[in-house]
Amino acid sequence: MNQRIDTNKLNRIKRRILWRRIGIVSWISFLFAALASVIFFAMFDPEHLSHVTTFPIDLSRMQGYSFGFLLFWLLTASCGTTVAWMMNLPIAKLRRPLPTLQDDE
Amino acid sequence: MKEHKLHAIQDMDSLYAAQEKIYAREAKGRFQTLRKIAAWILLGGFYLVAWLPWDDRQAILFDLPARQFHILGLTFWPQDFFFLAWLLVIAALALFFFTALAGRVWCGYACPQTVWTEVFVAMERWVEGGRRDQIRLSKMSWKKPERIRKVLAKQALWIAFALWTGFTFVGYFTPIRELGYNILITLSSSEYLLGPWETFWVLFYALATYGNAGFLREQVCLYMCPYARFQSVMFDSNSLIISYDEERGEPRMKGKERKQAGDNAGDCVDCNMCVQVCPTGIDIRDGLQYECITCAACIDICDDVMERHDKPKGLIRYTTENALNHKPSKIWRPRTVIYGILLFCLTLGLALSIGLRSSLDVEVLRDRNAFFRVVDEQHIANVYTLKILNKTESAQRYQIAVSGLEGASVEWVHGQQVAAGEMGTLPIRIVAPTKSLKGFSQTIELRIREIAPQSGGQSVQRETRFFGPEAAR
Numbered sequence: 001m002n003q004r005i006d007t008n009k010l011n012r013i014k015r016r017i018l019w020r021r022i023g024i025v026s027w028i029s030f031l032f033a034a035l036a037s038v039i040f041f042a043m044f045d046p047e048h049l050s051h052v053t054t055f056p057i058d059l060s061r062m063q064g065y066s067f068g069f070l071l072f073w074l075l076t077a078s079c080g081t082t083v084a085w086m087m088n089l090p091i092a093k094l095r096r097p098l099p100t101l102q103d104d105e
Numbered sequence: 106m107k108e109h110k111l112h113a114i115q116d117m118d119s120l121y122a123a124q125e126k127i128y129a130r131e132a133k134g135r136f137q138t139l140r141k142i143a144a145w146i147l148l149g150g151f152y153l154v155a156w157l158p159w160d161d162r163q164a165i166l167f168d169l170p171a172r173q174f175h176i177l178g179l180t181f182w183p184q185d186f187f188f189l190a191w192l193l194v195i196a197a198l199a200l201f202f203f204t205a206l207a208g209r210v211w212c213g214y215a216c217p218q219t220v221w222t223e224v225f226v227a228m229e230r231w232v233e234g235g236r237r238d239q240i241r242l243s244k245m246s247w248k249k250p251e252r253i254r255k256v257l258a259k260q261a262l263w264i265a266f267a268l269w270t271g272f273t274f275v276g277y278f279t280p281i282r283e284l285g286y287n288i289l290i291t292l293s294s295s296e297y298l299l300g301p302w303e304t305f306w307v308l309f310y311a312l313a314t315y316g317n318a319g320f321l322r323e324q325v326c327l328y329m330c331p332y333a334r335f336q337s338v339m340f341d342s343n344s345l346i347i348s349y350d351e352e353r354g355e356p357r358m359k360g361k362e363r364k365q366a367g368d369n370a371g372d373c374v375d376c377n378m379c380v381q382v383c384p385t386g387i388d389i390r391d392g393l394q395y396e397c398i399t400c401a402a403c404i405d406i407c408d409d410v411m412e413r414h415d416k417p418k419g420l421i422r423y424t425t426e427n428a429l430n431h432k433p434s435k436i437w438r439p440r441t442v443i444y445g446i447l448l449f450c451l452t453l454g455l456a457l458s459i460g461l462r463s464s465l466d467v468e469v470l471r472d473r474n475a476f477f478r479v480v481d482e483q484h485i486a487n488v489y490t491l492k493i494l495n496k497t498e499s500a501q502r503y504q505i506a507v508s509g510l511e512g513a514s515v516e517w518v519h520g521q522q523v524a525a526g527e528m529g530t531l532p533i534r535i536v537a538p539t540k541s542l543k544g545f546s547q548t549i550e551l552r553i554r555e556i557a558p559q560s561g562g563q564s565v566q567r568e569t570r571f572f573g574p575e576a577a578r
Contacts, residue, residue: 024328038189042189045172061172062170
């Protein structure tokens with residue numbers, strides 16, 4: 001096929017895909033980080049935790065909550081980013097025909 | 106390979122089409138009135154309830170630094186997390202129930218995204234005018250003062266409202282009067298009284314409101330909302346949906362064509378109003394789509410058009426799949442009955458268990474080092490550790506009554522007081538005459554009671570074992 005590649009359009013679409021993925025990953029990871037923080041801090045008091053950590057950190061409760069939430073968000077966002085990254089198989093791979101049953105025999 | 110890539114991407118092109126801003130026409134009618142009332146109640150509640158006092162504190166305050174949630178007269182501790190989980194289960198079940206029954210009423214009438222978007226759209230309309238004016242303005246050169254003036258005015262309104270929203274939101278987590286006072290002082294002097302995290306969360310929530318309601322709008326529903334994606338599994342052919350009556354409407358015609366067709370023309374005059382009012386930019390006449398948030402704007406505008414054409418209302422209406430297929434619609438069916446019963450039982454259970462919730466909780470642990478100690482020739486003692494959780498808002502003293510062992514008395518080893526909201530670890534010693542022991546060990550009952558008048562004098566009862574020497578038999 002002799003179709004001219006419109007680089008501009010291609011880049012625009014790629015950018016849009018990228019931004020949409022960033023949006024979805026950051027939003028969904030935000031939701032789950034919030035859920036994790038609620039459950040975690042319902043059980044553990046950050047003031048108490050900061051006294052028993054390996055590294056001495058001096059955090060008030062409010063700082064502890066916020067810090068904890070941001071850590072959870074970092075964790076869930078990293079997970080989401082990696083998943084989004086890995087889901088994105090190289091398209092050439094997807095285009096290769098699937099092996100038929102005869103091929104297997 | 107490059108070509109393959111291009112094709113694959115072009116396939117996606119339609120999915121990722123440029124997001125044109127949707128200029129929705131304003132619809133007026135009974136459902137829009139209903140939505141406005143809902144928005145007033147919900148937002149009014151959100152902005153006002155934060156200011157409600159209760160005794161000497163805020164009526165609703167999720168006091169994270171103190172690890173206490175105040176809701177009207179009730180106080181919840183982290184130990185009551187169970188209730189929150191229970192409440193979330195009820196909320197999820199309620200969503201299932203109402204979706205099965207009435208479709209996406211949540212989306213159309215109560216979802217914060219919809220409600221705040223409505224307010225932002227109303228401000229936009231107030232400044233920029235209706236759909237036609239907005240489109241005209243968007244095409245105007247940036248050099249024209251009219252465009253600059255209107256855009257600035259709109260942004261100022263939006264930002265102010267978003268900041269107020271962020272402030273109110275944080276006001277549920279830190280006393281709002283104090284927060285407001287601190288902000289006023291900070292703004293009017295060089296002194297910075299706000300905490301860094303308070304500042305951060307006010308701005309964060311303001312930014313989220315501004316972005317979601319001002320810019321993303323329907324895209325939140327289309328691309329970000331998990332509920333919009335899975336709500337379809339809760340639907341069945343008896344659920345309430347908004348639908349265009351194809352039988353009545355088709356073939357749609359307008360103008361000259363319509364005149365020529367005479368009686369053959371369907372009721373739809375193809376005025377395209379239902380498309381213009383739709384906040385998510387769909388054509389309801391194409392059938393039910395996941396983009397539809399059931400805001401019913403198309404119903405209101407179409408009823409209006411039908412009235413002007415002397416045709417019966419309801420070409421687009423709330424209906425069910427069964428009704429469209431001339432079958433009876435059932436409200437009560439296994440799905441709704443089961444959801445309904447579960448919802449009722451869980452809600453009742455939650456109300457009862459909160460109502461009957463005890464203000465103290467006690468765990469009795471026996472001393473593991475020794476079964477018993479000999480006090481003197483006539484008496485022996487057992488040592489226990491009590492873990493008492495004080496769920497009241499003041500320090501409490503406790504008293505213990507022992508039953509099941511004649512002549513037994515209780516001695517507190519390190520006092521009998523627990524601070525508000527704390528779990529106290531209090532060792533006690535129970536001393537009893539050797540002769541009242543009936544065997545090597547026996548069950549005794551402890552009744553732990555708050556000492557009035559500081560509290561309601563609530564009590565709990567716990568069983569434990571009391572040990573004595575073999576020879577006592």
